[in-house]
Amino acid sequence: xxxxxxxxxxxxxxxxxxxxxxxxxxxxxxxxxxxxxxxxxxxxxxxxxxxxxxxxxxxxxxxxxxxxxxxxxxxxxxxxxxxxxxxxxxxxxxxxxxxxxxxxxxxxxxxxxxxxxxxxxxxxxxxxxxxxxxxxxxxxxxxxxxxxxxx
Numbered sequence: 001x002x003x004x005x006x007x008x009x010x011x012x013x014x015x016x017x018x019x020x021x022x023x024x025x026x027x028x029x030x031x032x033x034x035x036x037x038x039x040x041x042x043x044x045x046x047x048x049x050x051x052x053x054x055x056x057x058x059x060x061x062x063x064x065x066x067x068x069x070x071x072x073x074x075x076x077x078x079x080x081x082x083x084x085x086x087x088x089x090x091x092x093x094x095x096x097x098x099x100x101x102x103x104x105x106x107x108x109x110x111x112x113x114x115x116x117x118x119x120x121x122x123x124x125x126x127x128x129x130x131x132x133x134x135x136x137x138x139x140x141x142x143x144x145x146x147x148x149x150x151x
Contacts, residue, residue, distance in 0.1 A: 003070045007147050010067055013060045014088070014143050018136040020053060021091070025133050030122050035114035038122060039106065046103045057092045061085050064143065071146075080146035087139030091132040098128035 028045060030038050068081035102125040109115060 003067065003150070006063055006067045006070065007150065010060065010063045010143065011147060013056060013063065014084075014140050017053070017056050017060050017088070018133075018140045020049065020056075021129075021133045021136045024049070024129060028126075028129070030126055035118055036111045039109050039111040039114060039118070042103075042106050042122075042125075043109070043111075046107055050100075050103065054092070054095070057088060057095070061088050061092070064088065067146075074149070077146050077149045080142050080149065084139045084142040084146060087135045087142065090135040091139070094128055094132040094135065099125055099132070102128075 024045065028041060033041065064081055064085040068078050068085065071077040071081055102121050105121060106125075109118070
């Protein structure tokens with residue numbers, strides 16, 4: 001019963017995590033935003049997502065590892081779950097060491113007077129976000145496969 005409960009919670013939390021990454025990809029695409037609108041949108045995203053996303057990611061990784069431990073009798077499923085956790089960790093590392101430092105800078109920007117290098121930071125943030133989304137999506141796919149491989 002515990003493995004089933006963990007699988008259900010894991011699917012829910014990872015769907016929320018990767019779904020949020022996907023929504024950020026849809027909403028925060030900077031290709032058609034001027035500096036003022038980009039700064040306002042990005043600062044709002046930082047304010048709303050930063051408090052919850054790191055914790056959600058950490059809990060999801062822990063539950064994935066717990067599921068892997070419970071699946072140790074099924075080597076394929078255990079391997080898929082470990083791969084899932086690694087991909088989610090990669091997304092977290094990208095967030096922590098690439099996106100969050102840029103967020104800390106953007107937080108202090110004035111939308112009425114963007115800094116000269118705003119496009120360089122915008123583009124770097126976007127590039128790293130696309131990488132973390134790819135990692136998160138790949139992890140989610142592995143999790144779904146691992147869940148289907150329960151038998």
